[in-house]
Amino acid sequence: MAFIELSNLSKVYGTTTVVENVNLSAEKGEFISFLGPSGCGKTTTLRMVAGFELPNTGNIVLDGTDITNLSPRDRNIGMVFQSYALFPNMTIGQNIGFGLQTRKLSKTEIKEKVAEMLALVHLESHIDKYPYQLSGGQQQRIALARALAINPAVLLLDEPLSALDAKIRVELRLEIRRIQQTMGITTIYVTHDQEEAMLLSDRVMVMSQGHVEQIGSPSMIYNHPATEFVAQFVGQLNLLPVSAVDLDAATCTVAEQTVHFETAAGREPGESPRLAIRPEELHIGLPATDEEVNVLRGEIASVLFLGAIVRLRVRVNDVFITADIFNERDLTFPRTGDEIVLNFSKHACWLI
Amino acid sequence: MKRGSFWSWLWVAIGGLYFFLPLLSTFDFSLRAKKGILTFVAYENIFKDPQFWSTIRFSLVIALFTVFFSILLVVPTVYWIRLRLPQLRMLVEFISMLSYVIPAIVLVFGLIRVFSGSPFYLTNSYFGTYVLLVAAYVVLTLPFSFRAIDTGMSAIDVRSLTEAAQSLGAGWGTILFRVIFPNLKVAILSSVFLTLATVIGEYTMASFIIGLKSFGPYMSLVGQNKTYESSSITIISFLMTWALMMVIQLFNRTKANNGTHSGGR
Known part of the structure; x- marks a missing residue:
């Protein structure tokens, strides 16, 4: 007891x-x-x-x-x-x-x-x-x-x-x-x-x-x-509008680009689903070839320096995504307007 | 001297004259009991009058009882309102102010009418009249005592202190006497001195309920019959009030310096 x-x-x-x-x-x-x-x-x-x-x-x-x-x-x-x-x-x-x-x-x-x-x-x-x-x-x-x-x-x-x-x-x-x-x-x-x-x-x-x-x-x-x-409420979260949701294939379209997401019990999406992904799960650059990694291409809208973290606001076809990268002493900061490629695992995102 | 400063001082001076000139004149007059010389003989006469001492003693005792019952009534009331019934605060404040609005003469006739008959018969004995007088003074001084205690209570976090004491195992008695009362020391003292100052010289209620036994009616009697002594007794009563006010200030200053009652935050 x-x-x-x-x-x-x-x-x-x-x-x-x-x-x-x-x-x-x-x-x-x-x-x-x-x-x-x-x-x-x-x-x-x-x-x-x-x-x-x-x-x-x-x-x-x-x-x-x-x-x-x-x-x-x-x-x-x-x-x-x-x-x-x-x-x-x-x-x-x-x-x-x-x-x-x-x-x-x-x-x-x-x-x-x-x-x-x-x-x-x-x-x-x-x-x-x-x-x-x-x-x-x-x-x-x-x-x-x-x-x-x-x-x-x-x-x-x-x-x-x-x-x-x-x-x-x-x-x-x-x-x-x-x-x-x-x-x-x-x-x-x-x-x-x-x-x-x-x-x-x-x-x-x-x-x-x-x-x-x-x-x-x-x-x-x-x-x-x-x-x-x-x-x-807990932590930062991107909630991205999605279309063409295929629950069987676990795919959807985000900003005109196909994204694979994770399905799990207790994570069934609502009536107007959105793709949820934490900013720290997004990485810059193309991944090593892997079918399960999603790629989004966009441009930098703003860069915020928070000390240990650099927060990027990225525009992907009029959808704004926040991505956090760790600061390093010799990090070259991206600039507003730069083209950028973001990748993230299908396990990092889910439909809400 | 700066221009603004000059005008400030001018207004202070005008205010001071308005207040002090009548007092100075009264004081001057009280010294002229003998033709052609300044003398304290009017003060001597007052201090030699046994009735002066007996009335002031009586009024002081009545005032002390008033203070005691007033604190016993007001502190737990204000405490409970702040803790459990905040919605009643405005109403109680209004009630406490009623004695300001209702003239003392109306109040005293009402009291006598109600408490001289069945089932109270308070006016049939001296003790009964003392009880009635103290009760009347508790009501009369409510505006001062309520305000002073309420202000003091607002300076401490009554709810958190009470809850902290409760969670540490304290009962209501311990909370009131070991936590609330000690933290209201200054507010209670302010209330005490304001009550004392009001009650000692009070005339209307005293003259109708108790008569010449108390200091207020005695002052009035002297004023009617003895020309110079009436001025001297005015000065004496002013000095007594000022002395009480200075004691309040002294306590407030001590509080400001050591800050021990600045609340639990």
Whole structure:
């Protein structure tokens, strides 16, 4: 049996359904991210797990116990907020010790646990400071230490890095992963940042408009998106108009050129299909002779330098295609108007 | 001096004169109890009057009770509205402002009419009238206490702090007394001092409910009967109010300097 299980979870506000029939099973020690755009219901789902919202239908089982109607204080769940939510009137030590005090631990135990938690987040010297004396990143580490101090069964993080600048965000997400793995704690992480979700998670639950689009490992979500929404939301994706689709031969016409695509179960195209292909799957130049490689000829419409990646916008008979190539120090950049040949494997594209 | 700066200072000076000239004149008049010399004899007379001390003591005690019950009523109310019933905020704010709109004389007659009969009979005993007076003052000072606490509450992330405390195992009592109240220290103090300043010198309600026992009616009586003492007591009550205002400023400045209440963000 799964360690935490959400079954048919729904939440309705007035006439608006914000979470619809969410099902999820997570094993002990697993790191799961809820990923989706604003308003997709990911935070509401997390808040139902925390006990701050009651579901209209469905239940939540934690380690064999139904906690659906339990108050937040009785759930033994640690929570980290986007706004840190450190108590401004308490020192860092008092903040971390707060949950231990409510559990009536002895002063010696509290002192030891606070020291242990501060060491875990590498902020030992800040024990007597107040939250306002710390930077945003440090405050969030303290919030993490405070949530972990009570030895929670599950750790919930609600967009914990959104309020931080880019550099700190990158540092802190690695820190979160390190701590989670050190403690082996089951973690649910809410984010709208796909990179964050990919990097941190064992599994990602992609949500849209209140329902689950797909649950799977980051590579599964990226390489085998179950729906058009997932394909478009996670990573970059070209969606090219097609004609003359022959499903038996697995061919279609894109910008007046024949393309072979991959057919697979669960990837049946919709009524007005389009060819989906990720920009990094497109390569420049003619391939070594191989029947299974598609070739498109066009001209460069624009070149964008993104550091590690150079993003080309290619026009193929009035169809625009984005192609990413890796930057190299001695790379000669194509120029706008240059003729270009793109090739890609039939396994790299599919019909949506 | 820059041209803009000159005009700014001119307006400040005109405003200052408008405010201070009557005060200076009152102060000057209060010193002329004896012909031909300036003397503090009017102040001496006031300070020697046992009724001055008994009324001010009485009003201070009533004010402290008002403060206590006002905080007990307003803090949890504002907290709950911000946490669970934000849609009611406008309504409660409107209700809190009613004592501004309804003249005190109307309010006091209404109170006496309702609470002197069955089933309350509050005006039948001294204790009952004290209760009525404190309750009336809680209503009268609602605009100050509600605003001060509401502003203080808006400066902290009430919802996140509450939820953080809940997830750490805290009950409502712990949340209110260990998390919310300490972070509202400055707002509560502002509310306390504004309430004190209002209640100590209040006349209308005090004179109808309790009479000459309290400071407001005493000031009025002195004003009617003693020419120079009435000016001196005006100055004394002004000084008392200013002292309270300065204490508020002092607390606000301390807050601004250490920033300990700047919220959980």
